[in-house]
Amino acid sequence: MRLLFIGDTVGNIGVAMLQEYLPQLKRDLKPQVTVVNGENATSVGRGISQKVYKQIMNAGADVITLGNHAWNNAEILDFIDDTNKLVRPANYPGPDVPGRGYTVINVNGKQMAIINLQGLVLMDNLNNPFDTIDGLLKTLQSEVDYSFVDFHAETTSEKMAIARYLDGRISALVGTHTHVQTSDYRILPGGTAFMTDAGMTGPYDSVLGMQTDLILKRFITQRPVHFKVAETGAGILSGCVIDISDRTGLATKIRPILINPDHPYVN
Numbered sequence: 514m515r516l517l518f519i520g521d522t523v524g525n526i527g528v529a530m531l532q533e534y535l536p537q538l539k540r541d542l543k544p545q546v547t548v549v550n551g552e553n554a555t556s557v558g559r560g561i562s563q564k565v566y567k568q569i570m571n572a573g574a575d576v577i578t579l580g581n582h583a584w585n586n587a588e589i590l591d592f593i594d595d596t597n598k599l600v601r602p603a604n605y606p607g608p609d610v611p612g613r614g615y616t617v618i619n620v621n622g623k624q625m626a627i628i629n630l631q632g633l634v635l636m637d638n639l640n641n642p643f644d645t646i647d648g649l650l651k652t653l654q655s656e657v658d659y660s661f662v663d664f665h666a667e668t669t670s671e672k673m674a675i676a677r678y679l680d681g682r683i684s685a686l687v688g689t690h691t692h693v694q695t696s697d698y699r700i701l702p703g704g705t706a707f708m709t710d711a712g713m714t715g716p717y718d719s720v721l722g723m724q725t726d727l728i729l730k731r732f733i734t735q736r737p738v739h740f741k742v743a744e745t746g747a748g749i750l751s752g753c754v755i756d757i758s759d760r761t762g763l764a765t766k767i768r769p770i771l772i773n774p775d776h777p778y779v780n
Contacts, residue, residue, distance in 0.1 A: 514620060514759055516661060517544035517770070519752035521580075521689050522554040523715025523722035524742035528568050530714050530750045534772055535573040541780040542754055545620050547573055548627055550663055550689045552580035553715070558722055558742040560586030566599060576600060576616060578629040580665035580690055581636055583612075602631035602665060604645035615649060623658040623759070625684075630675075632666025632690075642666075643678060650682060659762050661755075662686040669695075669709050676707040684757045685764050687711050692721040694751045694771060704763030712751025716743035717773045749773040 517538060522531060531549065539547060551574075554565045559582045569577055576598050583589065583601040593599055593612035603614020615628040628649060630642040646662070653660065660683040666672050672688040679686060681703025687710075688695075694712025701707050713722055720728040723740040731738040749772065756766040772778045 514546070514623070514625075514659060514757040515542065515544045516685065516755045516757065517542060517547045517752065518661070518663070518687050518711055518755065519547075519549040519714055519750065519770075520694070520711030521550045521552065521692055521713050521715070522569065523692070523713055524553070524558050525556050525744060526746075526748045527713075527715035527722070528554060528565060528572075530748040530772070531569055531572040531574075534750050534778060537778065537780065538770065539573050544754065546575050546618065546625060546627075548576045548578060548661065548663065549574040550580065550665070550711070551577040552582045552665070553722065555586055556742065558740075560584065560589060561599075562586055562588050563592045566592070566596075570598065575618060576627045578627065578663040578665075578689070580629070581631060600627055600629040602629050602639065603649060604630055604640040604642050606640050614645075615653075617653070617657055620659070624656060625659040625661065626653050626657040628660065628662045630662060630664050632664065632668065632671045634671045635667040642675060646675070646679065659684045659757055664688050665690045667691065672709050673707075676701060676705065680705045681763070684762055685755045685767070687753060694769060696769070698753060698767045698769055700764050700767065704761065706755045706757075706764030706767040708753055708767060708769070711753055712749075712771065714750045714752070715748065716746060717749040718746030719743035747774045
């Protein structure tokens, strides 16, 4: 089984990169499941709208994951309960959180869980993700053959720690949120594929997707600046492709996907 995962989609350029390259990647890599993080996908770089949700799905996503900006666009409340293809962090506290923290999809007669979790370090005070995933895996263990976690977190240490905690218990865990692809992709000793951060899909000529001049002004003046998504220039698409054993449900290979002007796509 092969899974294609695309990291944080940012703004209009990010959506355009998906529309251009996701069909090519699916044609050439032939993944059975394609997951895209879309929590920065609106034109302002925060949250997701129904229009953008449909654009990403039409580009070829099977499931869209979110993160700490899940609720920044209030429109999400109009449609998140009507789809099982949009997954927000499972560790939001409270009994009546809109949407769902995971979804299970059929993959050639087998079941795959796509789970979204958010970290705690330097992030909002959600429920403990270690406790949350323990509960989810206990519920899902007899229902699914594969499991993938998008761990949306700030620090590399927390991402590595939870991957080690889950090693051998899930198929793969890939981090999102920091928008810079890491080179530590590997199969952990227990058979779980891991990558600290998949990277960003959005404006290449930017600072993490935002207009460079505004970011520089903030650092130089140390005064508040309203950041805006970069709307011109080249794009970048970042992610990874993971092969999973049909027999064990554990990973056998992970490799990065990176497309930008310095790394043009070659099929």
